Amino acid sequence: MSLDLLTYLFIGGSFALYIAIAIWARAGSTKEFYVAGGGVPPVANGMATAADWMSAASFISMAGIVSFIGRDGAVYLMGWTGGYVLLAMLLAPYLRKFGKFTVPDFIGDRYYSNTARTIAVICTIVISFTYVAGQMRGVGIVFSRYLHVDINTGVIIGMAIVFFYAVLGGMKGITYTQVAQYCVLILAFMVPAIFLSMQVTGHFLPQTGLGATLDNGKSVLTTLNELSQELGFAQYTAGTKSTLDMFFFTAALMCGTAGLPHVIVRFFTVPRVKDARISAGWALLFIAILYTSVPGVAGFGRVNLIQTINGPDNAGTEYAEMPSWFKNWEAAGLIAWADKNGDGKVKYEAGNAFNGKPAFGEGNVNGDPNMQRITTNASDSVNEVYVDRDIMVLANPEIAQLPDWVIALVAAGAVAAALSTAAGLLLVISTSISHDLMKKTINPNITDKQELMYARLAAVVAILVAGYFGINPPGFVAQVVALAFGLAASSVFPAIIMGIFNTRMNTQGAVTGMLVGLVSTMAYIIYFKFMGGSSDQWFMGISPEGFGTVGMILNFVVATVISKVTAPPPAEIQHIVEDIRIPRGAGAAHSH
Amino acid sequence: MSSNNSSAQAYWKENLRIIMTYLAIWFVASYGCGILFVDALDQIQFFGFPLGFWFAQQGAIFVFLGLIWAYVFSMNKLDEKYDVHE
Structure with a gap:
């Protein structure tokens, strides 16, 4: 069977599966649309979170980046996994106990302020759109390379599929589709990784294979170091970034991960607080299978x-x-x-x-x-x-001259990775618009049915916008990813942490803190990424990607100082904070 | 809400202590072994890897995973001790 035919078969087969799941898991209420009815088992939620989280960037780009920059690639490996520790311990259980639908829900209610809510909505939408553009592009690239259709046709096919299950099924459809997509993508990543490891080192696991000794009597890493030096590259196992920059860059990715709305919202879908904690454990396990294989794949590649x-x-x-x-x-x-x-x-x-x-x-x-x-x-x-x-x-x-079916599988995996993330992001965008803006800010009197209609409408518009960006990619897609993590780390993350761990934090503190974090981070990134600032002007040698950490520290400091000199929050808010710290009585996620 | 306020506060205090302990390990494994002391650790060989490089690219992730599961276990016990489980 030819490679083309195999690829059509694998991608077509996986699409048929996703659509079947979408029809089975239609959403009938806003609660099903936003948080899958709050009844997702933790293992399934862990898998869905992993698929949601691992985008085209994790699947396609990360091993490539590590392969070309060597040890410094650790910022992504640690940064995009370490955030789950923060999520599990500092955010997920309390947000689940709080029991609403969205991140702006929490920030708006906890800080009893529609200004705070609106800032959170804007951050959510900006973060999610920057992220989704890259996903659609990823789908397009895979289609154009393997199916010989043009990139635009690829993007449109991808849009149609996402449209089907995101608009129809909402969070419920997305969750169960993501479980299937996780299985496809992990298989597609691990099969060639194991093949490669066996071929190069004789080790079954790429995790240990990277430390193996080759036929020439030297280890893989020593061979790589020697090859790199001979060709004029830096040593593979040595770093070129400054320690301080590594530190800030990694921290920005970790805190950014913990502050990404499409990741946080996943923890609203499980029945109990306990399940939210376990979900994070499952999610990181499923993510780690891929992430710990990446260094091997990068090295062998x-x-x-x-x-x-x-x-x-x-x-x-x-x-x-x-x-x-x-x-x-x-x-x-x-x-x-x-x-x-x-x-x-x-x-x-x-x-x-x-x-x-x-x-x-x-x-x-x-x-x-x-x-x-x-x-x-x-x-x-x-x-x-x-x-x-x-x-x-x-x-x-x-x-590595692996059999054709492996190549076809990789193509299906890359599409699964891109589509699962795109769907999660589109849902967050549509929820922000229908729930946080329409229902909570503009017109609180709309019925559940109307809200659901707005959610579907917003999803349609979001898909069209994402598709437009996929077809006409702004030249700055790579750069704006820094922006997404920087914004999440400097605004959303500190606001939620302080909302849970500091009973005294009030509207004034939180809003000023978010604005300071947001504006400083955006200004720094825009100056260095879009206005031609050069790297020798970096503040203390911190790259724009790492500046989110500085913005986050500013946010914490400013918010604490302002809250100390202004009135404490009302007693009922302090009660809410005390209440979310105790697991018992979480009940189902509710809207009022 | 829990039955009485002082028990809720004691629960929260123990919760914070657990979190601080695990986050200290989290910090040492990633920022410590993977970034600050990476060059020193690279002098040590570990299953064919320089140890610092291994922590930076794989080891820290294994530690993260262990931490979350240990935290889940500790918290389930704590919830039962204070009778706040669901």
Whole structure:
């Protein structure tokens, strides 16, 4: 069976499954739409959380990033898992006891203020939209590479699928679809990871394989270090970021993770406080299976990539002898080669092969389809090859010459990862609009049925907007991810923590704190990401991605000071805070 | 709400102590072993990995996982001790 047919079969089969689940799990009330009726078993919720959390970035990009930056990749590995410890211990159980539908619900009620609620709504919407644009793009890339349809068609197919189960099923449909999507994506990640590990090291688990000794008598990591040095890269196991920046960057991702509305809302769907804690344990277990395999996949992929491109003697390979994956990805524009020394051999070294992303001219060199594509912006660096980091996971099975069904499985997994996250985000956006804005702020008199209709309508609009961003991606998708985590860490996270752990925290403190955190973080990120600020101007050497931590500290300090000099919150609010600290009596999530 | 106020406060105090203990371990494993002392730990070999590198890329995640499950276990016991479980 051909690869194309297999890919259609795997992706088509998984879509049929998602749609079947969506029809089975239709939502009839707002409670089912927002929090799946509050009756999701913790293991299922853990799986759904894991699928919700692991986006196209985790599935496709992370191993690629770690592969290209070595030890510093730890900021993502630790940052995107350590946040679950904070969630489990500092947020999830108390928010579940509080028992409403959304993050703005908590912030608005706890700080008895519609201003606080509105700030939370704005943060929620901005965070979720920045995130969702990347997901739709991910779906498009997979479709265009494996199914040979154009990226836009891919995006539209993805939109249609999400539309079906998010609009119809709400949280209930999404949760059970995500359970299926988790199974697809983890299988799709682990099967090639195990194959690779067996092939390179003879170890079954990539977790231990990375420490194994190769045929040359050296360990994988030593081999990688030597290869890297020979080609002019930094040592794989050494870091290049400053310790302080590593510290702040990791903290921003951890606290940002714990403050992401689409993750928090998952803990509203379980029956009891106890289940919220256990859910976090299951979620991290399911996430850790993938995350602890990433360093192995990254390392093996790196060795394979360098050895395949440069050949056994590290001198380069004739273009005509390059395997077909090299040419396929070149056709997709994600690999490019400029024969700078004119020796006809492809040679990969340190340095940027092109000035920025490679620009392709018309057709191939000499008009011969067997020759490389024409490029127009080769740099002065000796490196001749551009490899997009994002293709590492997708190309790994091809580079390692794994069977076709593995490649088809990876394609289905990447689509599952992107769709599951997109659906979770779209739900949060639609809930914010129908529940937090329409019901709680603008018109409290609408009925449950009307609210449900608004929720579905908002989901439709959100999908269209997300699709638009997928088809016309703003050039800044990579940059805005920093913004999403920075905003979550500097505004939502501290506001919730103080709402639970500081009975004395009042409206004035919380609102000023959120604004200070929000504005400082946004200003810093916008200045350095969009207005051309250079890295030597960084405040204490802290990268924009890590500045969310500074914004968070400012938020905590300002809020505490202001709350001390203003009136304490009303007695009934203090009672609410005391009440959410005790698990008993959580009952089902309710809207009033 | 629990039956009496002082027991609720004692419960909360013990809860905070549990959280602080686990978060201290969380901090040492990630920010300590994975970032601050990573170069020193790299001098030690651990199943073919430099130890600091292992903590930064895998070890910290295993510790996180253990912590959440230990916390779940501790809290379930605490809830029963103070009779606030559901």
